[in-house]
Amino acid sequence: MVSYIIKRSLLSIPLLVIISFLTFGLNNLSPLDPVEVILHAQGVPTITDELIVETKAALGMDRPFLIRYLNWFVSCLQLDFGNSYVTGKTVWSLLAPAFLNTLKLTLISAAAIIALSIGLGVISALREGKMTDKSIRGVSFFLTSMPPYWLAALMVWYFSVQLDLLPTSGMDSYESYILPVIVITISYTGIYFRMVRSSMLSNMNEDYVLYGRASGLPEKKITMHILRNSLQVAISVFCMAIPIILGSTVVVENIFAWPGLGTLSVKSILSRDFPIIQAYVLVLAMAFVLFNTVSDIINAAMNPKLRKGH
């Protein structure tokens, strides 16, 4: 098991290098000259060709692509992502708090999504075809079909404006979490609950369930066996849900003015703030690689076939 963890973790290193190269390379393909962006942001009235050449040399941007990439890569390893073109602050000082805010929102939502999906999935599978199952599926289908921005607007209108119970935006107290978490949870639970349900149902048709029943085991014990086998698939999908939510809070964050990654990235993209965009893409890609590795390791720990290397 330990050797598997080491092997799996080492495998993700080349992946990270490739990702960093792609991130830097793709940004480099942009037709916009970053130097012009910087000069504009600094409020230089007339941008002459000499000025551009001078600034380029000062920032080291006249050097070949590979050297610039290596410099950037080495400083990224030291958590130095450069300075924002627009504000001049270090990218780290902007990105770190935004990342933490989004992470808080993501983790709370993920916990709610996982708990709800497993709970509803199990109930629905055990009551397959009955009213409970049908109504859970109907309601979840209805809610998941609503786009998050529409759902968020409805929630704000009802809970904040009509009832005046919850704040409309910002991140001031624990109350501010409620609406965004509900919106994110609703938009994902419908998908993940279906997966738990169908995984439970396919396991319920397995022979081991029949043999358990034929041996006179109580239903509770049999359900635990089904759950254990169903969750093996679900856990890796849940692990991947966390980076997916991290990267897709843009809409919700913008509606609720959440000071997180989504808000920051949209702002940076609009102002062509390349260092922040690069760092944002890199951090998200790393999150994907990290959670993918973790989910593989958890899966191996739960699945004896993988664990023993068969």
Next chain:
Amino acid sequence: MAILEVANLKIWDSQTGKVIVPGSSFHVKQGSCLAIVGESGSGKSLTCRAIMRLNKTGIRQSGDILFNGVNLTELPEKDMRKRRGKQLCMILQNGMRAFDPSCVVGVHLRETLACHFGWGREEITAKMKRAMESVMLKDPIAVMNMYPHQLSGGMLQRIMIALTLVLEPAIVIADEPTTALDTISQFEVVEQFIQLREKMGCSMIFISHDLGIVRKIADDVLVMKDGEIVDRGTSQIIFSEAAHEYTRYLVSSKQALNDHFKRLMGGVSLVER
């Protein structure tokens, strides 16, 4: 005296309304072995699962199933559950899939024995060890700590037989227990089934489409075709002077295959051994 009496058993699919078994009646004599033979899809397995009341939710059944004078169809689910395993024990076709793939096989053995007898861990291990040794499983403690995928189909089949030995049920229902095995393991497992009957004197329902094995183990034979019982009788009569055309067809095609096999192998037949 009949230990199990099935009367007018009808099985149908409630969703499509299709009748799978229109109405079977048969009985199993105390201490004897009844074989149910027939092609796949003839309703053999459904009949057995109906006795255990373990068919899938969409499959409905009616009729009476008298076990030791008690009508199983009228029992509450809780009482039926207590009888499963302890009095009516089932052995499945595919050992590889009969155990939870993410637990060692010992988990199923312990859970089953603990819920029927309330034994502790040591007692269960000791009893299972003895039973597993008697079905020729070497190193039973190590086997109990292995996952199903680490064991062979024949070994898992013998683990099920060993569990049956400890449970000491009044009737064993074996649903094609040799179909998923290669010829050598088949031979070993059939030997264990014969010994199982000798040791416990239990009654047995043995589903198979392998007439060679049926001939070895069964006292009485039921022949099923498209859900109906087309022929019945003692093993000798069925194999020598079958009344129904379909039975004669089954026996003669088996004979033809066997002769062909004998010719190929130069006079040796494994199944007949």
